[in-house]
Amino acid sequence: MQRVITSPDHPVRLVADDAPAPPTRSGHALVRVRASSINRGETRLIPARPDGWAPGQDVAGVVETAAPDGGPGAGTRVVGLADEGAWSELVAVPLERLAVLPDGVDFVQAACLPVAGLTALRALRALGDVVGRELLVTGAAGGVGNLAVQLARDSGASVTALARRPLPFDGVRVRSALDESMRFERVLDAVGGAVLGDVFGRLRPHAKVVFFGGGDPVPLSLGTLQGSPATIEALFVYQAPGRFDEDLAALVQFVAAGRLVPRVDRTVPVGDVNDALAALERGGIDGKIVLTR
Structure with missing residues (x-):
């Protein structure tokens, strides 16, 4: 071969x-x-x-x-x-x-679907209840991010997708930058670094952030989250709960039904x-x- x-x-x-x-x-x-x-x-x-x-x-x-x-x-x-x-x-x-x-x-x-889809699916699960919540996905044009946006939208969240260029996602707000008025209850971060640092200043009290991207180190202190206490979790796809075969089968069915378009x-x-x-x-x-x- x-x-x-x-x-x-x-x-x-x-x-x-x-x-x-x-x-x-x-x-x-x-x-x-x-x-x-x-x-x-x-x-x-x-x-x-x-x-x-x-x-x-x-x-x-x-x-x-x-x-x-x-x-x-x-x-x-x-x-x-x-x-x-x-x-x-x-x-x-x-x-x-x-x-x-x-x-x-x-x-x-x-x-x-395997690495990117499993990461998106398991990161969304790690956020817990997202129905009706203001949810941000960073790096939304990437391999994981685009799937995370679609899965979050289908799960009932009010989704904002952060990307450097326009994206054709129906029912999603696509932004190239975050403005001062934006506040989020749930965040899926695929970027890390300065982007994630900026997100920490835009969280509602008791928000949850799941990050799985690389990027530069993120400065974090008590002052960063003052007034907006949050749960912050790193996702490692190989260590996350769930069976790989079952999760892959679910992703495949989403694609077959037209609910997920890689x-x-x-x-x-x-x-x-x-x-x-x-x-x-x-x-x-x-x-x-x-x-x-």
């Missing part, structure tokens, strides 16, 4: 090579990859991993070989979250992180992965970049 691996022979360390298919093993289905999206976490791992490491977590494709102990059969369309190697031709995916993909959901859409900035052949990474670094990406085979 063909795979993408880290190598010192390329300026950004990714090259294609040939390797044997992953072995069949208990609890894992071997999936032939049709699409895989790029996550910023992977871009940070690439320079830190040893030569020969195969990146990629999001996978949408077809089961090549079923797990010996059950799960979807060969030929089944699936979406899943791999440990690594999802930018390769074949990848082994744990059954507990795999969901069947209906015919009405294409591979490109599905590839946007935003795809562009699709790129996997052979051009280095160009895709360069585009991501330049910024201005609306949603996800998806690698296709």
